[in-house]
Amino acid sequence: MTVPRTAPAGSGTPIGDNGAMTELAIETRGLRKAYGSTVALESLDLAVRPGEVVGLLGPNGAGKTTAVKLLLGLVHPSGGDGRVLGRPLGDRGARARVGYLPELFRYQAWLTADEVLRLHAGLAGLPWPLQQTEIPRVLGLVGLADRARDRVGGFSKGMQQRLGLAVALLGDPALVVLDEPTSALDPVGRDDVRAIIREARARGSAVLLNSHLLGEVERVCDRAVIVNRGRVVRAGSLGELLGESAVRLRVTGLPADLSPLAAFGPLGEEDGWLVVRPVDPDRVPELVATAVAMGGRVHAVDPGRRSLEELFLDVVRGQAPGGQR
């Protein structure tokens, strides 16, 4: 990855000021959407760079799907501003370079998988010779190569979601937007989707992934933006969000002089655990061996890093005490 990761979401240059910077795949400022008196999205600041996988994370009703619909020009903003692939929201030229998996969709039951893809390839303006290679490529990617001639009406929900993913990946889009791509998939399917997302990134696509599944985002995203009640409540790389890596040891019998352990990183004590933070995760086995060599008895070793789930619950519950949707 050569993409700079220093600026968190929402701290990019002003919209429209392209300057010498790489064109962002997505940038929004104060993007807002109200349906009558319901504010679906209060204010969204988002920046996604080319070749970056960003997770838009939040509880049900947070405004994730609304954000995606605004980016794709499917609904008009009530306020704020945004650009997709350097073009204003709703621009048709930019839309043709975006692959989109909607949250809720249903293909015509009487079409075969191949026909669905042909239809969308045609709508996206993919030239015929390219369709000939692209359609088998994306079908293979999502594991439906042998179902090309089967009617969608007979597909399980998971297979339909795979087909939706294939549609989103047609023609190698510069930006791929996936709204809850794994909601109908089993763990194997989810793992496949992660591999597919990584492959899209390797091909240089930016990916925006909406999910309420935290493990999903934690495993595949470079950065996460947590939204709650229509607002960004936290954003950053996973390292920034979850803190530096640490290790906690429950160890007894250590001598008074802990200097051999201090060589691994700053030492601390929390609730009877010995904490080394920050620590190079690759050196943890050596750290444990050193504690044992010093006469220590190691009862437990625990990664000190918070999970995204813990952070998410803190952030979301902190905002809405006791409130769950």
Ligand SMILES: Nc1ncnc2c1ncn2[C@@H]1O[C@H](COP(=O)(O)OP(=O)(O)O)[C@@H](O)[C@H]1O
């Ligand atoms: N077309 C609509 N009309 C009225 N309210 C809507 C509409 N779409 C979304 N909302 C409301 O906006 C909020 C955000 O919805 P949504 O963006 O779908 O959230 P998420 O995708 O994070 O679950 C919810 O309260 C939802 O009920």
Ligand SMILES: [Mg+2]
């Ligand atoms: Mg949604």
